Amino acid sequence: MRRNLLNLIHGYYLEAFSRLPPGLLRATLAHGVLVGGHCFGRLRPPHNIIVNAVWYAAAFPHPAATDDGDGGDDVRAVLPTDGIARICHRSLEGLVAALRHYCPSVSAADALYHLMDANADLGSAIALANGTSKSSALRVMAPRNLVAFQLAAEAARHPNPAAFAHFASALPTINAKNSLLQHLLINYMLSPGNIDHLTNVLVPELPDEPPLPPPTIRPRVLDCISSQKQQFKDTGRRVLDVVNMASQHYTLQTGEQLVLHSVSGASLVNEEEEGLSNCYYQINFLANRKYPDSALGFPVVLFTEATVLAHDEICINLCVIVDPAKEIVSCFA
Template sequence: MFPIHPGRRLASHADFCSATLLESPDFLPFLRLQLLDMVHGVYLKAIAMLPVRALRDGHLLHSLVTAGHCYGPLDPVANVVINTIWYDALFPLSKDVASKLGAADILDARSMHRIESRSIDGLVAYLCRPPSTLGEQAAVTLLCRARSDIPILELTNMCDVAQAAKHPQPAAFGEFLERGSVPELYQLYCHARVHGDPDSAFERIKMALVQSTRVAPVQRCARDMDSASAALERLNINNAPALETLSARRSFFMSKQASFRGALESLLIGYGDHDPLAPLYKLGVICGVTSETNYRYTSVFHANFLASSDGGLSWKLFFAEFWRNQPDNRIEEPKKSFCCPIPDDHKYPGRCVVCENDSSVIIHPQSRKYYMGHSVIFPLPVSLVADTEELDFDVIYSSEGGGGVVCGPATGGVNERPLLM
């Protein structure tokens, strides 16, 4: 399908195995970045296992970046898949918001970073909880060595783990994990995918999740657990100017998305024309875009996206670089936009000032034939995304009924999403 790379090459193998280096507090940020690279690959593979129509048109991507945590009793990819579908089934997006957005991709790569970072927080909380004596650094080191693949076998007090990971519904999610039926439900989904189309498999597992769910505790999301609530409060959603601002933000997002998809579809056509023997690919889901503007106000964009050559039965990870507002070619030679698949044996993500400058993980080709691909100046590791930082998805998925976003069941109303039993 596509690779799950082992992470950034921050040190030699000998150095990485050095106990002195691993125990140094100064090395913890590098270890977390190493782990984030691995977890990012997990999420890309999980997206490829979910139906594109549900991801974009059904806004399953919103459930994934909100509550698709990678910890649980299964392997990390399977955990993301089943946890995402569970949240979408029991806490669906209001039809009012969905109808105003249409299909949506992940344009801001930081949305992926935040859920990936929170998943790591959950895994660390699980490894460090009593009676364990592990500290954060030892837990992160263990996760790096296991490539984040540490199934949770002791499914008790999972609400505490979910709270540490800032899950929007920690009590309900903890109760779901503790039931012990998650492996069987995931096997049902995999079997349905093999013997049917992805959309019918998705609907079947959603129905099974709803039918198997007992009454669970539900909370109104705490402000630090749901960034959309903070976004709503900043917009002061009850007044007309704020509603106009929200509408404008959504329109801008959709316009930008249409522009990006048009550019990527054109590049895919060009890729097929360049190599007549290559299969014809169709654009699926955009998994993140970063950009940089230089001194001539020329913008360069780097993107990862999934494309399929067999009608969506399998997906290939692509990298793309495209340009906007290029200067007069009499002054400067125009840059060439391109896209290329990431090889299945891709073990080391190329590094890039454009993407790492804002702490975004975009998987690059090893050839480094992209803008600033040969630069030797890279920023030091920084915190990827503050939990209070307002992102695209936090705003465009905000409801307009006032009173914040309800992340649990109630009856009726735009903001009230019923928990089906």
């Protein structure tokens, strides 16, 4: 049951990634999603992810990695697989904690069943647990939101549970909420302007506080951080090489051109067979179809597997579009 829920939640994160503008996703929003973009709240799970991530990225800005002129921006298109898995697990823990606060008689096991039946939608799960409609459940939630969201954020290890609880419980008044929902529903593919609008709605007045002094870091730690960053870049470039070859492979097969949006999962599998060591890349990535008039379609999820041969030669075994709800090769399988 947990695995099924995690796969469902994983699909919501893929939907959220596909709706965010690639440039902002790579610059700031990926951090917002992977650290503070939990899927629980008063909206649908994908909308909660987007709203929570935009709010967190604006309220607690993280210094964006600067492009060092050596493909740094491209490498940031590779989202860390462990980071996606971590936020999915933590979101599930938060959902269970919130549901059990609203419905104290529900056991942890029953909470999973209600969440599965409700497609990981907190309001719908509460309605199922209480045998009421979702609108009634939302009314029941209202006076208990502050405590529930604090407990959820603590269970999900949110960096600032108290701030999140105040944000999520007050989000926003009913008229503003309708406007916010309309904005999210009308604009499936969010532009930088749409993100600016959401930021202004969610964080109308950013705190004007003096910057904190930079922490003192020992040279040995700096060397370690630098080494890890370089390793991530090297791995990211290899993944991008595979994805670019896979996109070309897909174009040759279908005649459709692809424009990379982001890489949402990558693993290197080693297999021993008859004394030979074979390496396979298995990668999920999002890409837009490019039409003859240069217009871009909605992002689709693709899966590719590639064999790494001698001298780092790469052979694409397959590259296909998948349905995230049914066929995604997930980090929870």
